[in-house]
Amino acid sequence: xxxxxxxxxxxAVGEREDVPSRAENLEAGKRLAEIVRTxxxxxGLDKMLITDxxxxxxxxxxxxxxxxxxxxxxxxTLVLEVAQGQDTTVGDGxxxxxxxxxxxxxxxxxxxxxxxxxxxxxxxxxxxxSRAVETLSELTVSVDLENDERLRDIASxxxxxxxxxxxxxxxxxxxxxxxxxxxxxGRVGFERLTRKTIPGGSFYDSAVIDGLVIDMGTSSTDVVxxxxxxxxxxxxxxxxxxxxxxxxxxxxxxxxxxxxxYEEYERLRExxxxxxxxYVDTVVGVGADVVFCQQAIDDPVRYRxxxxxxxxxxxxxxxxxxxxxxxxxxxxxxxGSLTRATTGTAASVERRSLGPTDVTVVSGLEELGQVSxxxxxxxxxxxxxxxxxxxxxFYALKLAVExxxxxxxxxxxxxxxxxxxxxxxxxxxxxxxxxxxxxxxVLETVPRTLAxxxxxxxxxxxxxLRTAHHDGNHTAGLDLxxxxxxxxxxxxxxxxxxxxxxxxxxxxxxxxxxxxIDDAVPMATQVEDAGHDHDHDHGPGGLVxxxxxxxxxxxxxxxx
Numbered sequence: 088x089x090x091x092x093x094x095x096x097x098x099a100v101g102e103r104e105d106v107p108s109r110a111e112n113l114e115a116g117k118r119l120a121e122i123v124r125t126x127x128x129x130x131g132l133d134k135m136l137i138t139d140x141x142x143x144x145x146x147x148x149x150x151x152x153x154x155x156x157x158x159x160x161x162x163x164t165l166v167l168e169v170a171q172g173q174d175t176t177v178g179d180g181x182x183x184x185x186x187x188x189x190x191x192x193x194x195x196x197x198x199x200x201x202x203x204x205x206x207x208x209x210x211x212x213x214x215x216x217s218r219a220v221e222t223l224s225e226l227t228v229s230v231d232l233e234n235d236e237r238l239r240d241i242a243s244x245x246x247x248x249x250x251x252x253x254x255x256x257x258x259x260x261x262x263x264x265x266x267x268x269x270x271x272x273g274r275v276g277f278e279r280l281t282r283k284t285i286p287g288g289s290f291y292d293s294a295v296i297d298g299l300v301i302d303m304g305t306s307s308t309d310v311v312x313x314x315x316x317x318x319x320x321x322x323x324x325x326x327x328x329x330x331x332x333x334x335x336x337x338x339x340x341x342x343x344x345x346x347x348x349y350e351e352y353e354r355l356r357e358x359x360x361x362x363x364x365x366y367v368d369t370v371v372g373v374g375a376d377v378v379f380c381q382q383a384i385d386d387p388v389r390y391r392x393x394x395x396x397x398x399x400x401x402x403x404x405x406x407x408x409x410x411x412x413x414x415x416x417x418x419x420x421x422x423g424s425l426t427r428a429t430t431g432t433a434a435s436v437e438r439r440s441l442g443p444t445d446v447t448v449v450s451g452l453e454e455l456g457q458v459s460x461x462x463x464x465x466x467x468x469x470x471x472x473x474x475x476x477x478x479x480x481f482y483a484l485k486l487a488v489e490x491x492x493x494x495x496x497x498x499x500x501x502x503x504x505x506x507x508x509x510x511x512x513x514x515x516x517x518x519x520x521x522x523x524x525x526x527x528x529v530l531e532t533v534p535r536t537l538a539x540x541x542x543x544x545x546x547x548x549x550x551x552l553r554t555a556h557h558d559g560n561h562t563a564g565l566d567l568x569x570x571x572x573x574x575x576x577x578x579x580x581x582x583x584x585x586x587x588x589x590x591x592x593x594x595x596x597x598x599x600x601x602x603x604i605d606d607a608v609p610m611a612t613q614v615e616d617a618g619h620d621h622d623h624d625h626g627p628g629g630l631v632x633x634x635x636x637x638x639x640x641x642x643x644x645x646x647x
Contacts, residue, residue, distance in 0.1 A: 165597060165600055165601060166185060166188055166189075166597045166601070169184070169188070169593050169594075169596055169597040169600075183533065183587075183590045183594075184589075184590040184593040184594045184597070185594075185597075186532060186533070186536065187529055187530070187532065187533075187590065187591070187594035188593070188594040188597040188598050190528075190529035190532045191212060191525070191526065191529050191594060191595065191597075191598035192598050192601060192602070193529075194522075194525035194526075194528065194529055195208050195522075195525075195598060195601075195602045197525075198521055198522060198525060201521075203518050203521055203522065204518075205602050205603055206603075207517065207518045207519045207521075207522060208519075208522045208599075208602050209522075209599040209602055209603055210519045210522070211518075211519035211520065211521065211522020211523045211525070211526065212522055212523075212526055212595045212598060212599050212602075213595065213599065214511075214515075214519060214522075214523055215508055215511075215522065215523045215526035215527070215595070216526075216591055216592055216595040218507065218508060218511050218523075219504045219507070219508060219526075219530075219591050220588050220591060220592065222503075222504055222507045223494065223500070223504070223584060223587060223588055223591075224492075224584070226494055226495075226500060226503055226504075226561055227492045227493060227494055227584055228493060228494065228495055228562060228576040228581070230493055230576075230581065232487060232488055232491055235263055235267070236579075237579070237581070238263045238266070238267075238484055238487070238488075239256075239259040239260060239263050240259075240579030240580070240581050241483055241484060241487050241493060241581050241582070241583070242258065242259035242262045242263055242480040242483065242484060243255050243256065243259040243579070244483075244496050244579075244580050244581055244582055245479055245480050245483045245582070246258050246259065246476050246479065246480060254290065257290075257291060257293075258293075258473075258476060258477060258480060259480065261293060261294070261295050261460070261477065262477055262480035262481060262484060263484065264295045265280060265295045265458055265460050265481065266481060266484040266485065266488065268280075268295065268297070268458040269458060270488060273488065273489060273491075274489060275481075275484070275485040275488055275489060277481070277485070278413065279413065279457050279458065280458055280459070280460060280481070281299055281300060281410060281457070281458070281459040281460070282459070282460045282462065282474060282477075282478070283300050283302055283446075283459060283460070283461050283462065284461075284462045284463075284464075284467065284470040284471055284473075284474050285302070285441050285442055285444045285446075285461055285462070285463055285470060286442070286443075286463070286464055286465065286466055286467045286469070286470045287442030287443045287444070287463075287465070288441070288442040288463040288464070288465070289463060289464075289465070290463060290464055290465075290469065290473055291463075292441075292442075292463040293460075293461060293462050293463045293473055293477075294460075294461050294463075295458055295459070295460050295461075296448060296458065296459045296460075296461060297450050297458055298414065298433075298434075298435075298448050298449050298450030298451060298457060298458065298459065299407070299410050299411060299414045299448070299449045299450075299451065299457050299459055300446050300447075300448050300459035300461060301400075301403070301407055301446060301447045301448075301449070302444060302446055303444070303445040303446055303447060317393060317396065317398050319437060319438045319439070320435060320436070320437040320438070321376045321377060321398065321433075321435060321436045321437075322434070322435050323432070323433075323434065323435075324376040324377050324432070324433045324435065324436045325373070325374045325375050325376050325377075325430050325431075325432060326375065326376070326377050326378075326379065326411065326415045326417050326430060326431040326432065326433050326436065326449070327370055327373060327375035327377070327378040327379070327417070327425055327429075327430050328378075328379050328408055328411055328412060328415075328417045328418065328419040328420070328429075328430075328431065329370075329378060329379070329380045329381065329419070329420070329421070329422050329425065330381045330408065330419040330420055330421060331380075331381065331382055331421045331422060332380065332381075332382035332383050332384070333366050333380055333382075333383070333384040333385060333388045333401075333422060334382070334383050334384065334385040334388070335359055335362055335363075335385065359387075360387075363385065363387045363388050363391065364391070366388050366422055367388060367391045367392055367395065369422055369423075369425055370392060370395075370397060370422075370425070371392075371395045371397065373425055373426060373427045373429075373430050374427065374430070375397055375430060376396070376397060376398065376436070377397065377398045377399075377400070377433070377436045378392065378397055378398070378399050378400065379400045379403045379408060379411055380399070380400065380401045380402070380403060381402070381403055381405060381408050381419065382401070382402065383401055383402060384399050384401040389401075398436065400447065410457065411431070411449060411451075412431065413451075413457055414431075414433070414449055414450075414451030414457035415431025415432055415433050415449065415451040416431045416432060416451070417429060417430050417431025417432075418431075431451070432451070433449050433450060433451050434450040434451065435448075435449075435450045436448070436449050436450075437450075441461060441463075442463070460474075460477060462474040462477060483582070483583050483586065486583035486584075486585045486586060487581075487583045490583065490584060490585055492583070492584035492585075493581040493582060493583055493584060494581070494582055494583075494584050494587055495561075495562040495564055495574075495575035495576045495580060495581065495582075496564060496575055496580040496581060496582045497534075497537070497564025497565050497566070497567070497573075497575040497578070497580040498533055498534025498537050498538075498552060498564050498565050499552075499561065499562050499563055499564035499575040499576075499580075500582070500587060501530040501531060501532075501533040501534055502530075502531060502534055502549075502552045502553065502556050502563070502564075503556055503561040504527070504530050505527040505528070505530040505531050506527075506553070506556050506557070508523055508524070508526055508527035508530070509524060509527045511523060512524045512527070526595075531549060534548065534549060534552055534564075534565060535548075535549055537565055537567060538565060538567075538570075541565075541567040541568075541570070542570075543565065543567070543570040544570075548565055548570065548572075551571075551572045552564070552565065552572060555572050560574065562574050562575050562576040562577075563575070564578075564580060566578070
């Protein structure tokens with residue numbers, strides 16, 4: 088699936104028996120990039136995505152489109168995998184990486200027609216990436232990352248084009264609040280951040296909540312204390328975390344128990360009462376106000392705990408049990424090992440409703456800093472898209488805070504790098520200089536696309552940017568509202584250095600992989616050879632080694 092069913096058909100190989108040529112590989116990669124390119128820019132319109140099963144999604148996020156694509160063309164799949172690597176590594180810059188890769192493939196096609204060899208093209212691309220990455224570190228701008236306003240600038244730059252001005256400001260504010268809450272000594276620990284999507288409300292109902300939010304509606308987790316018997320909120324609560332069931336084990340495969348007398352029945356009942364009382368006495372004995380149990384809690388236990396004023400929560404998911412341990416300082420243990428030393432402390436444990444969903448919010452120790460980001464929306468899809476964009480903000484802020492390095496956005500950094508690469512290419516003697524120059528041209532695709540999608544004449548905008556950079560202003564970028572050239576750093580249009588560096592590397596790698604492919608060789612699973620015994624290992628020349636899915640590589644065995 089892609090931006091349209093027709094686009095998907097163009098990228099599909101289908102049932103062809105032949106394999107794609109180099110020209111077809113280049114074309115597939117270019118078309119994939121063009122589909123994603125249409126999402127780049129602050130005023131990009133939403134796209135309707137229709138999957139093979141008929142599911143409809145609305146998005147203007149390039150990463151969202153890539154995630155939902157189902158491709159059968161091997162070259163397009165390679166570009167997609169590299170882009171997904173960008174998303175996994177840094178959480179942002181996926182659209183830029185794919186657009187740059189598509190531009191590099193387009194330039195490679197022209198260079199091949201001019202007689203430049205694939206080896207020289209890939210060499211030039213490698214030189215360009217190395218030079219660009221080296222130059223990037225020299226083009227960083229100094230900002231005070233202790234200033235929340237600067238962090239909001241970075242977050243706003245990341246989500247520009249996803250919402251209007253007020254929506255962008257709202258998202259940036261929530262992202263900064265969450266990252267500040269989980270930052271410790273310049274490091275951002277995502278293990279202290281829980282993210283939940285809850286439909287049935289406005290996008291503006293999204294919130295960052297101090298503490299751990301446990302969604303009682305989408306998991307088996309359930310408050311099992313009798314309705315109305317206990318308060319909805321506990322303050323300064325002692326929390327017990329039990330990593331087993333508060334129930335009586337039954338023999339496996341036994342359908343019934345035969346009792347020969349009433350006395351035996353009474354002894355069985357007495358045994359059950361003793362076990363249940365032991366459970367309750369243990370929990371109450373450590374001073375617990377709330378108990379979270381990883382498995383089931385039998386009815387007699389839950390009612391006795393309620394009588395003692397203890398809130399009982401059963402079937403808490405294991406990952407949430409460990410988050411509770413981080414939030415409260417407690418330790419998940421079997422009930423027999425429960426002591427005061429293994430209990431945790433929560434500032435409050437509160438049952439509340441968020442839209443149609445019941446949740447339990449555990450606000451733990453302030454020094455542990457567990458927070459939850461709750462993403463809201465009228466539908467599950469809207470809530471999911473909100474989560475996706477805020478996740479991008481979280482990653483961008485993490486990189487900016489930890490690396491303490493940002494570069495100007497609004498096309499400024501791409502024009503500065505293009506200028507440097509053209510100067511670098513002029514000092515080369517071989518035909519690889521043509522590939523370096525082509526890389527510089529492709530970098531300017533970013534400001535050109537920004538101008539196009541904002542209703543600005545791209546040629547005029549690019550000429551003005553080049554003039555500003557020629558005059559020594561390497562932070563000159565486009566004001567996408569007015570179309571004028573401004574100082575991007577002064578305007579707060581900032582991006583993490585690492586995102587740009589990774590996008591350049593991913594784009595160069597994807598393009599080089601496809602340019603190097605001369606042909607694809609279908610892999611044989613066995614060799615048809617009359618009279619040969621196939622039940623033992625092949626000798627020299629047999630196809631016995633996996634190539635891990637790369638179509639241009641042929642596995643072979645080594646002769647002795």
